Structure formats: C-alpha cells, structure tokens
C-alpha cells in the first residue's frame with residue numbers, strides 16, 4: 001500500500017494471474033505500483049513483468065523500484081500501444097486496473113476533482129490530445145450530450161450540454177465551478193445529490209479527454225493477442241460504463257462463430273473462440289476491504305483465460 005494509491009483486490013488478482021512464476025506478465029496500469037509489487041512478490045528470479053502507464057507521474061513514482069528489480073520493465077504508454085512492448089502469444093497474464101488513481105484525483109492541478117476553482121484539465125497523460133477545457137470548447141453540443149449519455153448514463157444530457165456550451169461562451173476563465181453551476185441549474189439537486197451528479201459529469205468528460213472506451217477496447221484486444229494459450233487477463237472496473245466496455249469486448253472473443261448475423265449459414269468455420277470465463281460473475285471486494293478502502297466499493301473483477 002502506498003499514499004499514491006491503495007490497490008483493490010490485490011492478493012485475489014495475484015492469485016488468479018500468477019500460475020507460472022517464471023513466465024512473463026503485463027500490468028497495463030502501473031499507478032502507484034501496488035499491484036505491480038504484489039505480482040513481483042509472486043514471480044521467480046527468471047519471471048518478468050512489463051508495466052505501463054500513460055501518466056509520467058506514475059512512471060516517476062516507480063523509478064526506484066524499476067531500477068532495483070531487473071524483472072520489472074516500465075514504459076510510459078497508453079493501452080493502445082501494448083503490442084509494441086508485448087510479443088504475440090508471449091504473456092501468461094495481463095492486468096488492467098481501470099480508471100484514475102487516488103493520486104490523480106488528489107492532485108488539484110490535474111483537474112480530476114470537482115473542488116472549487118480547480119482547472120478543467122483531466123488528462124491522464126501527455127498522449128491525450130486536449131485538456132477538458134479545450135475539448136469542451138471544441139466539441140459540439142451534440143457531442144457533449146452524447147458523452148453525458150454514453151459515458152455516464154446521465155438524464156437530461158441535452159439541456160446540460162446546452163447550458164455548459166452557453167456558460168463557456170460567457171466566462172473568461174472557466175473552472176470546475178462552471179460545471180457545478182451548470183449541474184445546479186439543470187438538476188436543482190439536493191445537497192446530498194450534488195456530489196453524485198458532479199462525479200458523473202466529470203467522469204463523462206474525463207472519458208472523452210482520455211478516449212477511455214476506445215483505449216479499453218484496443219488495450220484488451222492487444223492483450224488477448226499477446227496472451228499465450230492458457231494465459232489470463234484480469235480487469236478491475238469501477239463503474240457500469242467501464243464494465244460494459246470490458247464485457248462487450250470480451251464477448252467478441254467468446255464467440256465461436258464470427259459471421260455477420262445476416263448470413264444464413266456459418267462460413268467462418270465456427271472455431272474462433274479465444275477466451276473463456278474463469279469466474280462466471282465478476283468478483284467484488286469483501287466488506288472488510290471496503291471498510292478499509294472505500295474505492296473498493298464499486299470494484300468489479302473479471303477474469304478470462306485464453307483457450
């Protein structure tokens with residue numbers, strides 16, 4: 001455990017993932033290095049672990065660990081570049097602990113928190129093309145409403161998008177306060193509802209800025225390609241939209257037949273299944289873990305195996 005981030009379901013993930021201590025593994029979300037350390041603790045001296053993060057602060061945080069442990073290879077990169085670091089059929093396991101770290105949320109200047117006066121940034125790393133403010137200014141009202149609808153299942157996404165676009169045109173230096181006032185104006189929330197609504201508004205914008213749904217699909221697809229037969233992939237998601245993106249990507253790899261639905265007969269050979277579920281239902285954290293780490297409350301762990 002570090003102050004940077006407290007890992008969720010740490011030992012459970014290591015139990016599912018590391019079955020051959022001498023094999024190669026991928027941690028696609030280094031963060032504060034909590035899961036990375038737990039995986040390294042299970043590896044033999046000839047095992048190896050590649051760890052990625054798109055955030056240079058995460059890479060810097062684990063610099064000493066990477067310098068001391070020759071089994072660990074750290075790279076600053078998004079999921080969509082996994083194939084550059086992991087050869088096809090080379091991995092015994094891959095981990096994706098999705099979303100933002102506690103460190104990213106706590107650093108006011110990063111703009112992930114809805115603390116008053118915080119900048120509208122929300123970039124997880126330099127590969128994101130624009131800050132939240134730049135994206136909010138450049139997107140259309142339809143695109144913004146779509147982000148609220150698809151990334152956060154928000155009702156009244158259209159009037160909220162319209163209100164935000166109008167306010168952006170009126171304010172010289174927009175901050176998190178603009179989003180708070182827009183939420184207050186559209187939803188007229190009770191005090192106990194405001195934080196939940198703001199969290200969903202921030203989540204929707206953050207997911208666009210960091211292209212999170214595309215990254216999940218591309219990253220999991222690349223990881224499946226990099227897994228050897230019998231290799232496993234563990235994914236921790238923290239909200240329903242993230243979990244849906246994971247489930248839908250995996251579902252494509254669980255199909256035997258990949259013919260277009262319009263075809264009357266199968267022409268693909270029907271032997272395309274690449275993954276099977278290791279656990280039927282996603283695993284959740286225990287009450288004890290949630291009491292110690294509230295972030296674990298919404299966690300869902302999915303585990304798949306390459307067939």
Ligand SMILES: C[S@@+](CC[C@H](N)C(=O)[O-])C[C@H]1O[C@@H](n2cnc3c(N)ncnc32)[C@H](O)[C@@H]1O
Nearest residue numbers: 007029031032033034035053054078079097215
């Ligand atoms: C929940 S934290 C991971 C915490 C980590 N497992 C630990 O134990 O400290 C998620 C991390 O993944 C990184 N991340 C999220 N999406 C990413 C992506 N598409 N590519 C690379 N890194 C990503 C974030 O920058 C963040 O540091």
